[in-house]
Amino acid sequence: MKEYRQHKFEVPKGATEIILVRHGESRAATTDNPFPLVNGQGDPELAPQGRQQAVAVGERLKHFPINAVYVTSLQRTVETAAPLCAHLEIQHRVEPDLREVHLGDWEGGKFRIMAHENHPLYIKMHEEERWDVIPGAESREALQERVGGSLRRIAQAHPNQLVAAVLHGGVIGHIIAEATGSTPFAFNGCDNGSISSVVIVDGKMIVRGFNDVSHLGSVETLASLPT
Numbered sequence: 149m150k151e152y153r154q155h156k157f158e159v160p161k162g163a164t165e166i167i168l169v170r171h172g173e174s175r176a177a178t179t180d181n182p183f184p185l186v187n188g189q190g191d192p193e194l195a196p197q198g199r200q201q202a203v204a205v206g207e208r209l210k211h212f213p214i215n216a217v218y219v220t221s222l223q224r225t226v227e228t229a230a231p232l233c234a235h236l237e238i239q240h241r242v243e244p245d246l247r248e249v250h251l252g253d254w255e256g257g258k259f260r261i262m263a264h265e266n267h268p269l270y271i272k273m274h275e276e277e278r279w280d281v282i283p284g285a286e287s288r289e290a291l292q293e294r295v296g297g298s299l300r301r302i303a304q305a306h307p308n309q310l311v312a313a314v315l316h317g318g319v320i321g322h323i324i325a326e327a328t329g330s331t332p333f334a335f336n337g338c339d340n341g342s343i344s345s346v347v348i349v350d351g352k353m354i355v356r357g358f359n360d361v362s363h364l365g366s367v368e369t370l371a372s373l374p375t
Contacts, residue, residue: 157356163349164303165356167214167312168320169205171228172198173340177257186221189247190256194227201341201364206231208343208363215306218313220247225314228341232312240314245298248316249291252284277332279318288332291322299323303348320344327353339364 159165174192177183183190194202209232217233219225221244229240251259259282262270273281280287302311321336327346328334338344338359347354 159347160349162307163347164306164308165310165347166299166302166345167209167212167310168323168344168346169209169228169312169314170317170320170338170340170342170344171224171314172201172205174198174224177260179261182256182258185256186223188255189222189250190259191222192224192257194224198224198228198340202228203231204363204365205341205343206235209312210235212312213310214312215309216241216311218243218246218302218311220244220315222247222316225316229312229314243298243302243313245294246313246315246319249279249318249322250284250286251279252282252286254282254285274333288322291319292326295319295322296326299348299353300351323353324355324358327355 171194173195175195175198177192183192185191205228214232214236217229217236217238217240219229219240219242221242226240233240254262269281273279278288279285279291302313317338317340318336320338321333323346324330324335324344325332335358339361341361341364343357343360343363345355345357347356
């Protein structure tokens with residue numbers, strides 16, 4: 149009798165598989181030492197924990213057949229990608245339109261302070277699932293236009309290939325929400341150093357993973373990794 153086994157997912161012909169890595173933890177925000185700004189956006193460096201997470205990401209992905217590594221114009225993604233690029237012996241590529249959500253008046257680390265203080269606008273932002281509740285912050289429509297255009301460019305440049313993109317938590321949450329048709333903030337809050345993945349084919353996205361942190365292990369494991 150002929151048997152029909154369950155189907156195993158295969159990346160469609162012509163598709164682009166993108167590993168979405170959230171950058172490692174960046175340095176803490178303080179009121180007396182705000183983050184430097186790049187084109188109006190906070191640009192903190194990685195904290196020591198973030199550098200350890202970057203090493204762990206590199207170890208996890210170093211044997212994958214990755215054809216390109218993309219980063220944004222903000223240094224925490226470049227620093228996170230560095231160990232992986234060293235393993236793969238390739239140079240990162242900058243894709244500025246994958247930078248983090250613009251937080252308007254709350255840039256430079258102020259967003260974290262307002263979040264810890266549970267500011268009324270922070271609460272309203274989550275209730276309405278809109279970044280632009282914050283004065284001067286980016287709208288969902290503007291975010292979709294720039295991030296969607298960036299993903300299309302990457303997909304067009306890498307048919308039938310696997311690429312990695314080191315991004316930001318707000319952008320990864322937006323990508324997964326758009327791909328699944330969920331509410332806008334449903335996937336916000338992925339962990340620093342986490343790995344998610346999507347497949348783009350014929351202008352559509354298929355989600356293959358979200359917030360995988362198995363490579364990070366315990367604090368003790370991270371501390372044992374070389375930096």
